[in-house]
Amino acid sequence: MSTAVTEDQIEKVVVESLESFGADPGQISREATLEQLDIDSLDLAELSQIVQERFDVELKGSDVAEVKTVDDAIKLIATSV
Amino acid sequence: MESIVVTGVGAVTPLGVGARTLSERWSAGVCGIRDGEGACVDFDPGDFLSVKEARRADRFTQLAIAACAEALADASWEEELPYDARRVGCVLGTGIGGIQTLVDGQDTLRERGPERVSPLAVPLMMSNAAAAAISMRHGLRGPSFSVSTACASGAHALGCGLRMIQAGEADAVVAGGSEAGLAPLARAAFVSLDALSTSGISRPFDARRDGFVMGEGAAVLVLERSGAAKERGARVLGTIRGYGSTSDAYHVTAPREDGQGQADAMVAALADAGVGAEEIDYVNAHGTATPLNDRAETLAIKLALGERAKQIPVSSTKSAIGHLLGAAGAVEAVATLLALRDRIAPPTLGWSEREEDLDLDYVGDGARPLQVAEGRPALALSNSFGFGGHNAVLCLEGT
Numbered sequence: 144m145s146t147a148v149t150e151d152q153i154e155k156v157v158v159e160s161l162e163s164f165g166a167d168p169g170q171i172s173r174e175a176t177l178e179q180l181d182i183d184s185l186d187l188a189e190l191s192q193i194v195q196e197r198f199d200v201e202l203k204g205s206d207v208a209e210v211k212t213v214d215d216a217i218k219l220i221a222t223s224v
Numbered sequence: 225m226e227s228i229v230v231t232g233v234g235a236v237t238p239l240g241v242g243a244r245t246l247s248e249r250w251s252a253g254v255c256g257i258r259d260g261e262g263a264c265v266d267f268d269p270g271d272f273l274s275v276k277e278a279r280r281a282d283r284f285t286q287l288a289i290a291a292c293a294e295a296l297a298d299a300s301w302e303e304e305l306p307y308d309a310r311r312v313g314c315v316l317g318t319g320i321g322g323i324q325t326l327v328d329g330q331d332t333l334r335e336r337g338p339e340r341v342s343p344l345a346v347p348l349m350m351s352n353a354a355a356a357a358i359s360m361r362h363g364l365r366g367p368s369f370s371v372s373t374a375c376a377s378g379a380h381a382l383g384c385g386l387r388m389i390q391a392g393e394a395d396a397v398v399a400g401g402s403e404a405g406l407a408p409l410a411r412a413a414f415v416s417l418d419a420l421s422t423s424g425i426s427r428p429f430d431a432r433r434d435g436f437v438m439g440e441g442a443a444v445l446v447l448e449r450s451g452a453a454k455e456r457g458a459r460v461l462g463t464i465r466g467y468g469s470t471s472d473a474y475h476v477t478a479p480r481e482d483g484q485g486q487a488d489a490m491v492a493a494l495a496d497a498g499v500g501a502e503e504i505d506y507v508n509a510h511g512t513a514t515p516l517n518d519r520a521e522t523l524a525i526k527l528a529l530g531e532r533a534k535q536i537p538v539s540s541t542k543s544a545i546g547h548l549l550g551a552a553g554a555v556e557a558v559a560t561l562l563a564l565r566d567r568i569a570p571p572t573l574g575w576s577e578r579e580e581d582l583d584l585d586y587v588g589d590g591a592r593p594l595q596v597a598e599g600r601p602a603l604a605l606s607n608s609f610g611f612g613g614h615n616a617v618l619c620l621e622g623t
Contacts, residue, residue: 164279165279188343189343192343
């Protein structure tokens with residue numbers, strides 16, 4: 144468990160990643176659903192890789208499948224760090 | 225049997241974006257080869273794809289998507305499909321598919337380890353990616369697949385599309401080819417094979433020819449039954465009158481020296497079209513500018529067309545755009561169809577030095593009008609011969 148990683152840092156990485164996947168920056172908010180942002184399972188697989196590299200965190204496939212909103216993603220990563 | 229007509233064409237080539245651009249510039253003698261390769265420098269994926277769409281597609285798929293957009297608009301299919309989606313097929317040819325993605329993935333694997341290889345690597349590199357992308361983008365729910373016969377892939381894709389409609393498996397087919405193989409790996413491999421031009425000049429049939437110049441690009445054609453096309457008021461560009469496909473069964477890179485496999489494919493295309501040699505007005509050659517192909521192909525054209533071979537123009541699109549490999553057969557079919565409509569024999573750029581026995585009319589002096597008998601449509605054969613001895617010939621008619 145790393146104490147150096149804040150939720151703000153996680154949010155920044157998640158938002159940057161979603162934007163790189165093509166999500167409209169203007170539409171991204173904590174409450175936004177992945178569906179609204181046109182984020183699919185392939186994007187989440189990429190996000191998992193980015194998160195692994197940045198925070199040394201392994202996200203379980205079954206947990207990732209439960210992620211429906213941007214907030215869900217940030218919370219999942221935060222609890223795994 | 226009812227005719228299968230072409231109602232829309234699209235292309236992205238080293239001569240620019242657009243099928244008419246290709247046709248006009250080639251006829252005008254413009255060369256799209258720069259620094260020894262034919263790159264689609266005018267192509268900007270952003271003009272056709274969103275950020276998300278672009279990163280979900282290797283360049284070979286991006287080119288196909290762009291060419292398809294033009295073809296469907298040309299066929300007036302943009303608003304909605306004129307047929308039940310389950311009755312519209314998609315067949316795209318490619319030689320190597322997403323090679324750049326593959327190379328990038330290998331680099332990632334080596335430099336950063338297996339956990340860093342992108343989840344997108346497989347969907348992007350697989351050679352059916354372009355066919356899948358087009359099927360998904362346009363809601364085509366009939367049979368969809370890619371075909372691969374190296375330099376004949378594009379022509380084979382058109383042949384498959386033709387047969388699919390004739391067999392009643394589809395009412396219409398979106399068919400073509402795409403290739404984006406200008407990766408250093410591919411170039412190095414062709415150089416090692418001694419197949420690539422060292423001069424960087426594509427000189428089909430010329431005595432100074434020294435191999436082919438690599439190119440990239442894509443072309444897509446919309447094929448429909450003539451009756452149905454007429455019923456919906458479609459503008460018909462031409463007809464795929466016939467298709468012939470044979471194998472050399474000889475050598476993995478060299479054609480049969482006697483040109484027999486190639487000639488057999490040309491004869492088969494004529495027979496399939498119900499057309500005699502004397503009715504052919506033009507031959508769009510495979511014409512790669514390799515010492516071997518151009519000699520064998522000249523022989524093949526003479527074998528297949530007899531006396532007629534010397535009476536008609538024979539030219540190579542590859543003189544203007546280079547060898548588009550898996551896309552070549554489709555790109556050249558589009559260029560041939562438009563040339564037939566304009567009644568023009570396009571040029572073999574740069575041809576001027578004759579080699580003994582390569583004694584056909586290669587249109588070395590610039591484009592000229594086609595001599596077509598009064599009241600008849602113009603007819604051509606379009607040749608594509610791939611590594612592995614795969615021969616595909618299309619008999620095309622321009623409206």
